[in-house]
Amino acid sequence: MKIFFNQMITNHIKLRFCSIILCVVSLLVIAHSMYLPAKAWISQQLIAYSWEVTQKTKEASPPWPWADTTAVAKMDIARLNKSMVLLKGTDPTTLAFSAGVMHQYSTLSSNQPFVVAGHRDTHFSFLQNVQMEDVIKLADIDGNTQVYQVESIEIIDSDKTPLLLDMGQPELLLITCYPFNAMRSGGSLRYVVKAKKLKEMLS
Amino acid sequence: MFKQTLLSKARRNREIIDYAPTYNRRNRNSKWYSPLSLLKWFLLVGLLAGCAFYVIPLNATTYNNYSTLDDVSSGQLLFESSETIKTNLKETRLYQSAILLNSAASFDINGIIASVTVTQSFLNTGDEIANGLYTFPLPENSAVNYLKIQVGNREIEGKILEKNEAKKLFNKAKASGKKASLVEQHRPNLFTNKIANIAPNEQITVTIKYVQHLDYTDGEFSLRFPMSITPRYQPNSLPYSNNNSETENTDNFSSTATHLLNEDLSISELSQFTQPNKNKISLRVNLNAGIQLASIDSPSHTLNLNNNELNGEPLKISVGNVQVPMDKDFVLQWRPKASIAPQLSLYNQTLDGEEYTLAMLLPPIHSTIDDNEQPSTTFARDITFIIDTSGSMQGDSIKQAKQSLHFALSTLTEKDSFNIIAFESLSTNLFQQTKMATSKNVAKALTFINQLSADGGTEMYQPLSNALNMQKTPLQNENAIKQILFITDGAVSNELALFKLITNTTDLPRLFTVGIGSAPNGFFMRKAAQFGQGSYTFIGNIDEVEDKMAMLLEKISRPSLTNINVQFHPLHLGNIEQYPNKIPDLYSNEPLIIAFKTTDKPSSIQLFGDLANKGWQQEVELNAAKTVDNNSGISSIWARAKIEDLLDGLVIGKPLEEVKSDVITTSLKHQVMSPYTSFIAVEKEILSADDKDKRKKELLAQKEKQASKKLASQNSLHAAVFPKTAVGWKLQFLLGLILLTLSLIWLSKLKKKNHENFL
Numbered sequence: 001m002k003i004f005f006n007q008m009i010t011n012h013i014k015l016r017f018c019s020i021i022l023c024v025v026s027l028l029v030i031a032h033s034m035y036l037p038a039k040a041w042i043s044q045q046l047i048a049y050s051w052e053v054t055q056k057t058k059e060a061s062p063p064w065p066w067a068d069t070t071a072v073a074k075m076d077i078a079r080l081n082k083s084m085v086l087l088k089g090t091d092p093t094t095l096a097f098s099a100g101v102m103h104q105y106s107t108l109s110s111n112q113p114f115v116v117a118g119h120r121d122t123h124f125s126f127l128q129n130v131q132m133e134d135v136i137k138l139a140d141i142d143g144n145t146q147v148y149q150v151e152s153i154e155i156i157d158s159d160k161t162p163l164l165l166d167m168g169q170p171e172l173l174l175i176t177c178y179p180f181n182a183m184r185s186g187g188s189l190r191y192v193v194k195a196k197k198l199k200e201m202l203s
Numbered sequence: 204m205f206k207q208t209l210l211s212k213a214r215r216n217r218e219i220i221d222y223a224p225t226y227n228r229r230n231r232n233s234k235w236y237s238p239l240s241l242l243k244w245f246l247l248v249g250l251l252a253g254c255a256f257y258v259i260p261l262n263a264t265t266y267n268n269y270s271t272l273d274d275v276s277s278g279q280l281l282f283e284s285s286e287t288i289k290t291n292l293k294e295t296r297l298y299q300s301a302i303l304l305n306s307a308a309s310f311d312i313n314g315i316i317a318s319v320t321v322t323q324s325f326l327n328t329g330d331e332i333a334n335g336l337y338t339f340p341l342p343e344n345s346a347v348n349y350l351k352i353q354v355g356n357r358e359i360e361g362k363i364l365e366k367n368e369a370k371k372l373f374n375k376a377k378a379s380g381k382k383a384s385l386v387e388q389h390r391p392n393l394f395t396n397k398i399a400n401i402a403p404n405e406q407i408t409v410t411i412k413y414v415q416h417l418d419y420t421d422g423e424f425s426l427r428f429p430m431s432i433t434p435r436y437q438p439n440s441l442p443y444s445n446n447n448s449e450t451e452n453t454d455n456f457s458s459t460a461t462h463l464l465n466e467d468l469s470i471s472e473l474s475q476f477t478q479p480n481k482n483k484i485s486l487r488v489n490l491n492a493g494i495q496l497a498s499i500d501s502p503s504h505t506l507n508l509n510n511n512e513l514n515g516e517p518l519k520i521s522v523g524n525v526q527v528p529m530d531k532d533f534v535l536q537w538r539p540k541a542s543i544a545p546q547l548s549l550y551n552q553t554l555d556g557e558e559y560t561l562a563m564l565l566p567p568i569h570s571t572i573d574d575n576e577q578p579s580t581t582f583a584r585d586i587t588f589i590i591d592t593s594g595s596m597q598g599d600s601i602k603q604a605k606q607s608l609h610f611a612l613s614t615l616t617e618k619d620s621f622n623i624i625a626f627e628s629l630s631t632n633l634f635q636q637t638k639m640a641t642s643k644n645v646a647k648a649l650t651f652i653n654q655l656s657a658d659g660g661t662e663m664y665q666p667l668s669n670a671l672n673m674q675k676t677p678l679q680n681e682n683a684i685k686q687i688l689f690i691t692d693g694a695v696s697n698e699l700a701l702f703k704l705i706t707n708t709t710d711l712p713r714l715f716t717v718g719i720g721s722a723p724n725g726f727f728m729r730k731a732a733q734f735g736q737g738s739y740t741f742i743g744n745i746d747e748v749e750d751k752m753a754m755l756l757e758k759i760s761r762p763s764l765t766n767i768n769v770q771f772h773p774l775h776l777g778n779i780e781q782y783p784n785k786i787p788d789l790y791s792n793e794p795l796i797i798a799f800k801t802t803d804k805p806s807s808i809q810l811f812g813d814l815a816n817k818g819w820q821q822e823v824e825l826n827a828a829k830t831v832d833n834n835s836g837i838s839s840i841w842a843r844a845k846i847e848d849l850l851d852g853l854v855i856g857k858p859l860e861e862v863k864s865d866v867i868t869t870s871l872k873h874q875v876m877s878p879y880t881s882f883i884a885v886e887k888e889i890l891s892a893d894d895k896d897k898r899k900k901e902l903l904a905q906k907e908k909q910a911s912k913k914l915a916s917q918n919s920l921h922a923a924v925f926p927k928t929a930v931g932w933k934l935q936f937l938l939g940l941i942l943l944t945l946s947l948i949w950l951s952k953l954k955k956k957n958h959e960n961f962l
Contacts, residue, residue: 012953019949026942033935040930068594068627068660090926091595091692091720093657102926104726117926121933158925177929185931 036096040122043097044084047071051085054141063087069094072101073108075116076137082126090117099123105165105173108140110197113165117175120191124176127193136172136195148172148195159188170197275393277430277529278306278339280325280407301325301335304406306484306529308428311835313491313550314563315794317415317426318836319345324408327401335398337409340429347394348839348874349412350884354398355405361396361884363874365867369881396884414836419794422541422568424492428533430484482529492537493548494565499537541568545764545789547810547821552837558804559838560825564795566763581761582815583618583683585637587670587712591691593627596657600720603745604690607717607752608652611688614756615640620679623648626666627659636674663691663701671708685712686759687735691728692720698727702854705734713737713788715759717752730854736787764789764812764819769797772809772822777802782844798841842873850878 043063050063051071060070069087076083087098094100099118108114118124136148148171155178156163165173171194178191275281281298304324311318327333341347350361364372394411401407418425490499504527527533539546546565551558588611590604608623615621619640623633633651638644670687705714714735716728719742732739740755742748767786771779780800789795789812799808809822849866853859863879870877 012956016950016953019946019953022942022946023950026939026946028939029935029942030939033932033939036930036932062660066594066659068658089595091597091600092927093594093597095926095928096930100926117928119928119930121930124928156925163925175925175928177927181933182929183931183934183937185929185934186927187929190925190928 037122039096040098040119044123047085047087047098058141058143060141063097067097069097069100071141072106073114073138073140075099076139077126077130077134078137079131079134080126080129084123086116095119095123099174108138108144108146110170113169113171113173114138114146115163115165115173115175120177120180121185124174125180127174127176127191128180130174130193134195135198136174138172146170146172147198149198150193150195152194154192154194156190156192157188158190163190163192171195172197275338275340276532278321278323278337278409278411279303280323280398280409281336281338282327282329282333283336298336301407302328303482303529306430306482307487308430308484308533309487309489310426310428310535311489311491312417312426313835313837314493314548314561315417315419315424315796316550316561316836316840317417318412318839319415319428320410320412322408322410324406327403327405327407330403332403333401335401335407337396337398337407339394339411341394341413342415342427342429345413345415346843346876347411347413347882348876349410350396350882351410352396352398352884353406353408354401357886359398359884359886361882363870363876363880363882365871366879366881369883372885373883414839420792423536423538425534425536428486430529430533431531483526484529485526486533487525488535490535490537491550492539493550493563494546495540497538497540499535501533501535503531503534539565539568543567543569544814544819545812545821547808547823549808549823549825550835550837551804551825552835553804554838558799558801559841560799560801560805560808561837561840562769562797562799562808562810564764564767564789564797564810566789566791566793566795581616581618582765583620583680584686584760585620585673585675585679585683586615586622586686586688587637587673588621588623589666589670589687589689589691590623590625590652590655591627591661591663592625592655592657592659593661593692594658595661595692596720598657599745600692601655601657603719603742603748605652605655606745606748607690607719607742609649610749610752611756612640612645612648612652614760615645617641618680618683620676620683621648622673623651624666624670625651625655626662627657628662629659630662630666630669632669637676637679639676639678661691664697664704667701668704671704671712673712684762684765685710686737687712687714688717688759689714689728689731690717690719692718699854699856701727702730702734703856705731706855711735713759715740715755717742717755730851733851736785758790758792761791762788763791764814767795767810767812770809770811771801771805772807773805776805780841780845782841782848784848796840798837798844800841839873839875842869842875845869846875846877 047063050061051074054061054071060072062068062070069089071085072088073086074083075086084099087094087100088103088106090100090102095118099116102115102117105113105115118127120127130150130153132150132153134150136150137145138148139145163173163175174193174195176191177185177187178189179187180191280301280303282301283298302325304326306321306323308319308321321339325335327335337352347361348363350359352359396409398407415426418427542565545567548563548565550561550563553559588608590608592601592604596604612621617640620637621640621644622637625631625633633648634644667689670689673685675683675685705711712735714732715737716732716739718725718728718739725739725741728741729739738755738758740751742751765788767789769781769786778801782798786797787795805825807822807824809820811818811820813819846866846869849862849869852862866877867879869875870880876882
């Protein structure tokens with residue numbers, strides 16, 4: 001009986017050890033999952049600062065010396081009290097830092113679309129609160145400002161339809177993944193907010 | 204089997220024996236095990252349910268008599284139904300297809316270009332006014348240039364108009380209650396056109412024309428025409444009997460077709476009277492292959508070929524007007540005779556007193572037997588690889604790029620020389636000048652590649668100019684072809700400077716660009732490759748690296764003919780307009796098309812070029828016999844090439860207004876799409892007063908829907924790839940939380956038990 005009791009204690013220590021390891025692993029998993037949102041948040045602060053600098057120098061400069069992207073524009077949505085600096089490029093690295101503008105559609109002009117993409121679970125999670133007729137303001141580094149108004153919100157299956165852009169239209173497209181609260185990433189649905197240009201203010 | 208059950212029984216018995224003395228413990232254990240095991244089961248079931256939810260759609264997709272736009276596999280008129288289907292997270296509208304009365308298609312094929320005319324009639328058998336949607340799955344590399352729809356006494360005609368004019372017409376038509384429709388695109392290559400207000404029992408006739416660039420792979424041309432209609436609205440029909448006769452017939456044919464000069468083929472008529480309800484299509488094919496053929500057949504339908512060599516015109520084949528059932532796509536394939544040298548063929552069309560000529564240069568076709576002799580006839584190459592290692596390449600992109608390079612190095616032979624330039628903000632060369640691809644040098648290169656990592660900015664000018672002026676190793680052959688393979692995600696801002704750099708280089712190497720990642724700057728890379736007389740390859744997915752790189756490297760490792768020049772006879776033909784201006788090299792598997800416009804008709808055209816070991820030239824006479832009728836699409840191919848060339852002018856800084864007006868003139872004259880023109884279909888008014896009132900009311904109701912409709916057309920719309928826009932941290936976070944709770948429960952239980960034990 002005594003031997004059995006001892007055995008139980010060693011068993012018990014083993015079990016306890018396992019459970020502590022499990023506990024530590026789970027904490028690590030949580031920490032790892034928080035890494036990207038945290039990075040997204042911190043980079044926002046850095047980018048916001050670099051935007052201020054850019055405003056003064058009027059020259060595109062990377063937010064940190066080794067960055068492969070520059071700030072292109074600042075987006076404001078007054079109703080949601082949301083403002084965000086947009087970076088150039090929609091590659092994974094850039095999107096981890098902020099919402100990005102597609103290279104080909106990254107100039108604020110009166111006859112070209114402007115296409116922005118962002119992660120649905122970090123920077124662009126607020127897109128689910130954007131409503132029809134919301135007003136979105138874009139300002140680029142040269143001080144040009146354009147005001148857009150949301151005219152349609154669509155959910156598109158990217159496997160079936162390519163992203164169709166009318167090259168002659170000065171529209172603003174905000175793209176993120178859908179559904180917003182999906183657990184998995186890599187789905188084919190995209191949430192596309194389209195806004196038409198209201199007016200142009202050049203300075 | 205029996206043994207096993209015995210064994211397991213024994214085991215179970217043993218268990219009982221083993222555990223019998225510790226009954227007390229087990230009993231106690233069960234107290235604190237049960238909630239945990241319950242949780243375990245709960246999790247397992249939840250996990251399974253979750254998987255099932257993602258894998259199995261909530262609703263099956265088969266609906267009788269209904270289909271979605273994804274099912275369209277031939278020209279069809281669809282009526283919108285009120286029903287939709289829901290699979291998880293998606294909702295798709297269902298359509299009902301109209302009865303097809305008759306269909307006809309005619310193909311005018313000149314070399315690699317087919318001009319296709321499709322006419323179909325439908326009937327609205329419903330008892331209500333319906334809104335229809337005409338759909339046609341266009342083949343790849345094709346563009347619609349004509350559309351006409353006849354609905355009762357209304358007529359809708361599609362035309363290419365200048366954009367502003369099209370817009371005006373669209374608005375005017377909308378205001379006056381007429382129907383103007385613009386071509387829309389639902390899924391890639393699905394042509395759709397809405398037709399409103401189709402009265403009961405009204406007949407609808409649709410005619411569309413498109414020009415298609417045919418497929419050419421492994422020495423075989425192939426034409427595919429979508430016509431596999433999913434039978435609907437039809438009583439059960441008899442199965443076809445043509446499947447068994449097919450093999451027989453092709454066998455029969457190949458024996459007679461070895462020296463095919465002119466044959467009259469007809470597609471065997473299946474007894475149409477025994478299957479009165481079956482949809483049939485009448486086909487007419489005019490094939491002007493331009494070269495000697497080794498074989499022609501149709502894997503989809505049975506061809507009856509009647510040898511008819513005495514007929515005067517060689518190399519022309521026509522399939523008469525025949526009726527075949529629409530149960531599968533029509534495929535026609537023909538194979539030119541094997542030839543070691545490139546083959547030239549000419550196609551000519553006269554339009555408004557001007558001569559349009561296409562020259563098709565077919566790469567050598569090796570018959571399978573003499574494949575062995577090829578290595579001796581390949582060019583030596585002096586190739587520079589440029590690889591982008593900037594920060595935006597991080598992750599999959601750099602992996603893809605490295606994999607591509609590895610692969611490229613493995614294809615080099617001892618005759619070749621190479622160098623690698625890696626760039627971000629700064630650029631690094633592997634060697635000072637190119638070096639021969641000895642195993643030692645290749646090993647050095649592999650270590651160099653493995654050390655690369657993605658970081659820093661993108662400065663392209665320096666590495667590109669470096670590569671364009673790369674010194675050739677003295678060990679390399681004088682005549683080695685200079686090539687550049689440029690792998691990047693194309694995040695460029697100084698496009699213009701780069702284009703100028705390329706166009707201003709004398710003795711320009713062939714430039715091949717490879718775009719990697721979700722959104723490379725396709726425009727820059729396509730144009731750069733074009734100016735560099737190379738080609739652009741897009742790799743969007745890491746799974747495609749091997750296939751696409753293999754294809755590209757296979758291609759560039761064996762150019763068939765280089766330094767191609769044209770000579771017209773007689774020498775003076777007035778104004779000659781030729782596209783492309785600079786004739787690129789000829790590669791295997793890619794016939795080269797050169798389009799000319801001349802004031803007078805040349806009597807013959809001669810092409811010169813360099814093979815790997817000797818010069819090459821061929822002269823082809825352009826006699827009257829080869830002139831084809833106006834339906835050939837030759838002038839529209841020329842016009843497309845011209846528009847492309849004019850638009851390139853913008854890239855190197857020509858004034859916009861000048862280019863725009865030139866493009867519009869060409870586009871309108873030849874009815875070819877361009878960025879400054881729109882394809883618009885406007886209804887001609889032929890309504891009675893009564894009808895007018897009735898229709899106006901209906902139209903008002905629909906106005907809401909139409910108001911938001913955009914002025915868009917196939918070509919001014921630009922299709923891009925959606926970027927990936929989710930991190931997916933929530934799943935991991937949730938997993939972490941579940942694990943944490945589990946471990947905490949466990950821990951607390953252990954403590955409790957410990958406590959009990961010591962008590």
